[in-house]
Amino acid sequence: MSTTPPRSETTVADIWVDPRCPWAWITSRWMLEVEQVRPLETRFHIMSLSVLNEGREVPEKYRQGMIDGWACVRVGVAAQQQHGNEMLRPLYNAMGRLIHHEKVGIGHDMIRAALEEAVLPADLIEAAEDTSWDEPLRAEHHEGMDPVGSEVGTPVIHVPGPERKPLAFFGPVLIPAPRSEAAGTLWDGVLAVASIDGFFELKRGRDRDPIFD
Numbered sequence: 001m002s003t004t005p006p007r008s009e010t011t012v013a014d015i016w017v018d019p020r021c022p023w024a025w026i027t028s029r030w031m032l033e034v035e036q037v038r039p040l041e042t043r044f045h046i047m048s049l050s051v052l053n054e055g056r057e058v059p060e061k062y063r064q065g066m067i068d069g070w071a072c073v074r075v076g077v078a079a080q081q082q083h084g085n086e087m088l089r090p091l092y093n094a095m096g097r098l099i100h101h102e103k104v105g106i107g108h109d110m111i112r113a114a115l116e117e118a119v120l121p122a123d124l125i126e127a128a129e130d131t132s133w134d135e136p137l138r139a140e141h142h143e144g145m146d147p148v149g150s151e152v153g154t155p156v157i158h159v160p161g162p163e164r165k166p167l168a169f170f171g172p173v174l175i176p177a178p179r180s181e182a183a184g185t186l187w188d189g190v191l192a193v194a195s196i197d198g199f200f201e202l203k204r205g206r207d208r209d210p211i212f213d
Contacts, residue, residue, distance in 0.1 A: 009039050010039045011038075013159045016140075017044060019076065020069055024155040026173075026210060027171065029177040034183045036180070045088065045143070046076040046080065050073070052154075065106070069106060070128075070134075074130065083121075087120060098113055155170070155171065156169070172186070174186075175211050
């Protein structure tokens with residue numbers, strides 16, 4: 001028997017992700033788990049680590065990723081604008097699985113495979129090198145990131161708040177994603193702290209690499 005409440009009672013949570021970020025991938029898997037135990041619908045959006053880090057000094061090992069990272073987010077925004085925001089979910093799921101589980105990289109072969117898996121037109125790959133998509137990409141990026149400031153990365157989540165103003169926050173950063181009711185319990189706690197005006201940070205150092213189980 002389904003425990004999902006009527007649609008009118010469902011909270012829509014918007015999450016901004018760059019497909020190549022492992023931490024955002026883990027958080028997004030948690031959100032999908034929360035959907036099974038709480039009245040939640042996760043709506044995906046694209047942000048770009050390449051946009052976020054423009055003009056910043058980044059370690060040498062990340063510089064090529066900043067260049068290569070434009071392709072998949074351009075394609076994500078093109079898919080969103082041409083085929084509807086709902087298509088980002090299957091596309092992001094496909095990209096994330098290929099990048100983080102199959103370890104196929106972030107290049108055009110990954111994008112083509114993800115488009116096929118998400119049942120999206122193959123010619124969307126043309127957006128990968130098309131800089132005309134950078135303007136809508138930046139707009140999508142800033143819609144998600146501006147409410148939380150420039151000192152955070154991905155994931156960023158927005159949920160409805162008082163007077164229709166969104167509660168926007170970075171994270172949570174998780175290793176690994178909680179399952180079943182543990183996922184719901186964490187969601188309850190995240191909403192509780194996010195709803196406190198003036199609450200800014202709860203953090204501890206990471207001592208483990210991403211776990212994608």
